[in-house]
Amino acid sequence: MNKKTVLVTGGAGFVGSHLCKALLERKNHVICMDNFFTGRMRNIELLKENPDFDVIIHDVTLPYSFYVDEIYNLACPASPPHYQRDPIATYKTSVFGAINALELANKWNAKVFQASTSEVYGDAQVHPQPEEYWGNVNPHGIRSCYDEGKRGAETLFFDYHRQHGTRIKIVRIFNTYGPAMNPEDGRVVSNFIIQALRGEDITVYGDGSQTRSFQYVDDLIRGFLCLMDSDDSVTGPVNMGNPGEFTMLELSEKVLALTGSKSRLVHKPLPSDDPKQRKPDITLAEKLFGWKPEIDLDEGLKRTIEYFRGMI
Numbered sequence: 001m002n003k004k005t006v007l008v009t010g011g012a013g014f015v016g017s018h019l020c021k022a023l024l025e026r027k028n029h030v031i032c033m034d035n036f037f038t039g040r041m042r043n044i045e046l047l048k049e050n051p052d053f054d055v056i057i058h059d060v061t062l063p064y065s066f067y068v069d070e071i072y073n074l075a076c077p078a079s080p081p082h083y084q085r086d087p088i089a090t091y092k093t094s095v096f097g098a099i100n101a102l103e104l105a106n107k108w109n110a111k112v113f114q115a116s117t118s119e120v121y122g123d124a125q126v127h128p129q130p131e132e133y134w135g136n137v138n139p140h141g142i143r144s145c146y147d148e149g150k151r152g153a154e155t156l157f158f159d160y161h162r163q164h165g166t167r168i169k170i171v172r173i174f175n176t177y178g179p180a181m182n183p184e185d186g187r188v189v190s191n192f193i194i195q196a197l198r199g200e201d202i203t204v205y206g207d208g209s210q211t212r213s214f215q216y217v218d219d220l221i222r223g224f225l226c227l228m229d230s231d232d233s234v235t236g237p238v239n240m241g242n243p244g245e246f247t248m249l250e251l252s253e254k255v256l257a258l259t260g261s262k263s264r265l266v267h268k269p270l271p272s273d274d275p276k277q278r279k280p281d282i283t284l285a286e287k288l289f290g291w292k293p294e295i296d297l298d299e300g301l302k303r304t305i306e307y308f309r310g311m312i
Contacts, residue, residue, distance in 0.1 A: 003052070007031045007068045009060050009101065010075035012039030014180050015115070015173075015217060017047070019072060022221050024050050031068070035059040037089075038077045043180045060097035061089075065104065070228060071112040073101040076150070078117070080143065080271065081186035087145035094149030095156070102160045105167065113169040113228055114157050116237060118278055119147045120172060128245075128279035131172070131237050141273040154237065161235060169227050169234070174241025174280045178217030178300065179307035189214065192252055193305055196261035197312045206270035208249035213279045215242040216300035219293040226289035234288060241280035242293040251297075258301050 006023050010016040011032030016039065023030045024047060032044060033056045047053045058064055060075045076093045077083040083090040098114065105112035121129045122137030137147050160166040177189035195202045223240040246254075252265055285291040 003027060003029050004069040005029045005031065005067055006070045006072065007033060007104075008072045008074060009033045009097065010039060012036060012041060012044050012055070013074060013078075014043070014182065014185075015176060015220065016074045017043035017180050018178070018217050018221050019074070019224060020044060020047055020053065022225065024053060028052065030054070031056060031066075033058050033060065033064070034075070038082050038182065038185070040182065060100055061092045063100050063103070065107070068104060068108055068110045070110055071101050071105055072115070072224070072228070073097060073113060074115040076146070078146075079185040079187045083146040084142055090145040091149040094146070094153045098153035098156045102156060102166055106160070106164055109167065111167045111169060111228060111232075112157075113171070113224070114153055116154055116170050116172045117146070117150045118172055118174040118239070118241065118280065119143070120151050120154065122147060123273060123275045124277060127277050128243065128281040129239070130281040131239055131284055138273050143273045158235075167232050168236075169230070170236035170238070171224065171227055172237050172239050173220060174215055174239065174278065175212045176215045176217050176220050178304055180217075181304070183308060183311060188212065188248065188251065189301075189304065190308070192255040193259065193301075193308050194312070196255050196259040196263050197305070197308060199261060199263055201266040202252050202255070202263045204248050204252060204265050204267050205274065207267065208252070208265075209247050210270070210274065211245045211247050211277045211279065212251070213242050213245050214251070214297050214300070215240070215293055216295040216303070219295055223285060223289075223291050226291050230288065238285050238288065239280040239282050240285055240291070241282065242297070243280055243282055244297060245279045246297065254297065254301060258298070258305055
């Protein structure tokens with residue numbers, strides 16, 4: 001009778017499937033909602049054996065209604081090739097998906113969690129990026145469907161909080177990687193690993209000097225739970241990422257060394273609006289929860305490479 005009923009939208013995705021697993025380990029009843037636009041059934045296959053795990057195939061842009069104690073709103077394509085495939089659907093998923101999650105939360109006075117993104121900072125002119133920074137985002141570029149969609153979702157969350165007293169939590173996720181990534185999602189970590197394991201040329205966009213900060217998925221999920229468990233006065237947004245900063249060339253060198261691959265680097269033009277630097281300021285998360293990443297890039301890459309070896 002004390003079990004929480006927790007909804008995870010986008011629960012069959014990379015991060016969503018890890019979150020569902022963690023919530024089941026906490027003895028919750030978990031409802032995974034996904035339309036499988038980018039989510040994969042293989043990510044949740046083992047979880048389906050748990051009687052406290054339910055799967056609902058549904059598009060979050062359409063209303064839904066059932067009892068919940070908590071909602072984690074993760075549904076949205078998160079890699080450029082996927083969210084640019086249907087930019088209108090991507091924007092709708094962020095905005096209508098947020099509205100439908102917030103409406104359900106209001107109905108049951110449930111906590112509702114928004115998975116936002118470091119992309120709300122755009123091509124940042126402040127480095128590292130703190131939560132107070134408003135960003136530098138192109139409102140009508142090829143990435144805007146995702147960047148502005150997530151910014152719009154944050155706006156809705158705070159408006160519902162101010163107008164209706166909705167119990168909100170917002171996290172801004174920085175580059176995350178690990179097992180259950182889609183090998184074809186176009187993210188740099190999975191791209192480099194798959195190309196290295198196959199002995200293909202490794203594609204580096206631009207001169208490779210642009211930076212990212214890479215967070216292993218287990219650290220992110222631990223941060224999610226810290227934020228959701230916190231007092232209702234803590235709304236966020238809260239940055240969650242690994243402040244270790246690496247150039248794309250440094251990442252490629254690590255992948256080549258850890259895979260033992262003989263692949264060579266091939267440079268291609270930098271995509272439009274691609275941020276030059278990305279590094280989180282995680283001071284707030286450390287202050288609120290004592291949260292900080294525990295798994296360094298080398299260890300995380302080893303685990304992720306082993307996962308992908310089983311697929312090649």
